[in-house]
Amino acid sequence: MATHPRATPEGPDPEEPSGPDPGPGLDSGPAPDSDPGPGLCLVTGAGGYIGGRLVPELLDAGHRVRCLARTPANLRDYPWAGRAEVVRGDVTDAATLKPAFEGVEVAYYLVHSLGSGHDFEETDRRAARTFAEEARAAGVRRIVYLGGLTPQGVPERELSPHLRSRAEVGRILLDSGVPTTVLRAAVVIGSGSASFEMLRYLTERLPVMLTPSWVRTHVQPIAVRDVLRYLVGSADMPPDVSRAFDVGGPDVLTYRDMMIGYAEVAGLPKRLIVSVPMLTPGLSSHWIGLVTPVPAGLARPLAESLRYEVVCAEHDIAEYVPDPPGSPIPFGRALTLALQRIQEAKVTTRWSSASLPGAPSDPLPTDPDWAGGSLYTDERERTVDAPPETLWKVVEGIGGQNGWYSFPLAWAVRGWLDRLAGGVGLRRGRRDAQRLRVGDALDFWRVEEIERGSLLRLRAEMRLPGLAWLEMRSERDEEGRTRYRQRALFHPRGLAGQLYWWSVAPFHAVVFGGMARKIARTAERAAAGEPVAPGDGPAAARSGDVPARAGEAPPRG
Secondary structure: OEEOOOOOOOOOOOOOOOOOOOOOOOOOOOOOOOOOOOOEEEEEOOOOOOHHHHHHHHHHOOOEEEEEEOOHHHHOOOOOHHHOEEEEOOOOOHHHHHHHOOOEEEEEEOOOOOOOOOOHHHHHHHHHHHHHHHHHHHOOOEEEEEEEOOOOOOOHHHOOHHHHHHHHHHHHHHOOOOOEEEEEEOOEEOOOOHHHHHHHHHHHHOOEEEEOHHHHOEEOOEEHHHHHHHHHHHOOOOOOOOEEEEOOOOEEEEHHHHHHHHHHHHOOOOOEEEEOOOOOHHHHHHHHHHHOOOOHHHHHHHHHHOOOOEOOOOOHHHHOOOOOOOOOOOHHHHHHHHHHHHHOOOOOOOHHHOOOOOOOOOOOOOOOOHHHOOOEEEEEEEEEOOOHHHHHHHHHOOOHHHOOOOOHHHHHHHHHHHHHOOOOOOOOOOOOOOOOOOOOEEOOEEEEEEEOOOEEEEEEOOOOOEEEEEEEEEEEOOOOOEEEEEEEEEEEOHHHHHHHHHHHHHHHHHHHHHHHHHHHHHHHHHHOOOOOOOOOOOHHHHOOOOOOOOOOOOOOO
């Protein structure tokens, strides 16, 4: 394990600072006629892993924040929603950017189209140019961009498409005419980051590993806490500073060192790691996709990036954003803080927080003959001898470790088939073991709507020849009885969609009927104070205690 000369003593800093919790808020910020106060920051990608954590940091630092989102409703349940303004817009659409940039001093560019298809580089290029042109026209004082650390001495044309696109976006923003800060980071270590999840699951699930040759290359990981600190501090850089900065933690490690280090911090037995040169990035991505929650489409660019030595060449950022005591945070400390967040169920954002590129985003149609086609439904309803709030706890706790309350083998097989088809499968799990919010990933579903205490609507992100939703309700009928209502909906796409629906329809009684029965039975047993066996229902339905771990598997597996 090599140590960078900038190593500093470990400090007590949390993984990310926790400001005051304002409680649930609306999708709009201060009234238009209120005192403008401090400078206004525009944050793109606020629903993503970094953006969702950056917004409260900016607010706590005294900035006003406006979030740009294609679907503003997806941000309404974030704890900071009532403190920030949310506007509808898209970085590829200049018409929506013009009003979004009004009054903005600092613009954060935290979006990319990775995984959206073979032309993602062109999409990134077009989006960056549009964003840069509109920022310049609006008189924005500074652009801040988080990109990827690129290897020294490797021509850009030889880089992986992922790193090449990140470098190009940074260059486009620097050439915009607006003073720009480009932060270039390698592996980000924090609870819920894709890099951390990949490291975590590879190490926990494989005591003996046959690994690609890239486990021997050197990388300089950085704690998410330091990434956020640099992003916030970049807002106040002098106007004559417009350049890229390498940012990393104090440790330079191989990926093998990182896996060994994780095993030590997590208290796992020593891992046996053997590198195999013939494992290409493509094969590695499928291997990662089988072992970890990270799908192959995202694992491939991560694996390709690890083929190169990505080590910081300078630490000039400290001239403008000074390092406080205990920072940059060492790798081992970053792991400890990340695991602590998971244990305390305080994972505020995950790599799956951002909508999956290419996933269906159409809202549930209200017209039964939507778009000229059929909308097939499977409806179930049961009377439940339990209070509606107890039933709701069971409903909101569905998925992840708690499962889907019916025919586990069928759900597992469907998840594996989705993985084989290039989908996300069941392994994304949950961000939080007890509470859901709009936009959360839930296995191969995403929360489209939630009315706390009464309605949970999920939109399928599995590979399907059509669009699908699953809706669950906890209600009290006219006679005062608790009713559980469940509805599965499918809008087929072409003949393949029709054939799919009718081929699976015979199994609905087992899958959806069993789900309704078991959800009702779990709520009744919880209300009666009976013990609920593992897999029968969430711990929240029994006691309201915070589970030991959030996500789909405990860190010590």
